[in-house]
Amino acid sequence: MYDQKIQEGFFYMMLYGAVAMMSLMASCYLLFRRANAIAPEITSPVRLRRWTAAFFACIALAHVWYLPTYFFSSSDDRMLGYLIAGLLDCMTVIPLLIVILFTMLQDRRRPLWPVCAMVMPLILGRAWCIATRSEDLLLVLFGYFTLMSIALVIYIVRATRQYGRWLRDNYADLEHKEVWQSFVLLAVILMTFAVYSFDRGGLVYEYAMEVNVIILICYLLWRVETLSDLSISQPQSLPEDLSSPAKQESSVRQKDLTIDIRPLLQRYCIDKQLYLQHDLSLFQLAKAIGTNRFYLSQYLSSQGMNFNAYINDLRINHFLSLYREAIAAQRHFTAQQLSLESGFRNYRTFSSAFKRKTEQSVTVWMKNEGLGQS
Secondary structure (H helix, E strand, O other), rough: HHHHHHHHHHHHHHHHHHHHHHHHHHHHHHHHHHOOOOOOOOOOOOOHHEEEHHHHHHHHHHHHHHHHOOOOOOOHHHHHHHHHHHHHHHHOOHHOOOOOHHHOOOOOOOOOHHHHHHHHHHHHHHHHHHHHOOOOOOHHHHHHHHHHHHHHHHHHHHHHHHHHHHHHEEOOOOOOOHHHHHHHHHHHHHHHHHHHHHOOOHHHHHHHHHEEEEEEHHHHHHHHHHHHHHHHOOOOOOOHOOOOOHHHHHOOOHHHHHHHHHHHHHHHHHOOOOHHHOOOOOHHHHHOOOOOOHHHHHHHHHOOOOOHHHHHHHHHHHHHHHHHHHOOOOOOOOHHHHHHHOOOOOHHHHHHHHHHOOOOOOOOOOOHHHHHHH
């Protein structure tokens, strides 16, 4: 039995060291590699890469400052070691994970001082426990952390909904831009770290925590590398004949948006099929028709739609035209092929947009259309 415990402890320490090295390598990768290995065609946000690299570095360091607790023979020394390691977690790992959540939302740069304010009671409480060598305050700190996590989740849910509206108001294509699914997993991981910091289990629990860290590292690497940097998507160039065509012919007046903008959209977006351009943004379309984002956004809002819905409607209309042309010419085609020719990046996005517009799936619509033509 004793030999079995030694063997189990040996295997655990091997995993412990491997996870620490994995964290350190992930940190170095994000700091020093410029191009993405997971999604080479995407440029990820620099701030997000740096904050995530710092988080990975702290995960590696956490394996260092928790290490002595496994070798202390005295229960008092082990308790003190856990308290100190938990304090360091509260100063580094937990706030950095919250900062990563904030940084994923790219609609605006959020101040980071609230993060410090949130974790300061945890830091002071842990410091008090260390000074008094007592765990009496840990239950109170865990209660505070639970309330803080609930408040953070509520804030993140609201911020993510606002972020989703901002994306739809400014971008035609949402691929590699949405982040709502990230917060579900990261919120669970944050709570797991909290339980780990405030409570201790057996060896099975320790194994589970290391597996949790591996999942976290892999997921964050994927998330960072597949999230587009929206700060560089605005200045993308348009075709030369669309860069500023309307400025010489018309100046948009704020008082009469409907009269001014409608013909400009018809001429420079619809007639020239600008909506087929991938990653078209509100900024680019406003530049093409000779106005600014505010006026164009106001006009679309007055029509009861956002930018994403406007462009997707044009693309779906284009799909319908291609479909009917292919049917008339008796040419072989697939719905996926026509959707790509209509400006959509993938069939899933097209299918969702098509169903919202027609209240039918693509398959059902094509079947009904075929029956109508027969």
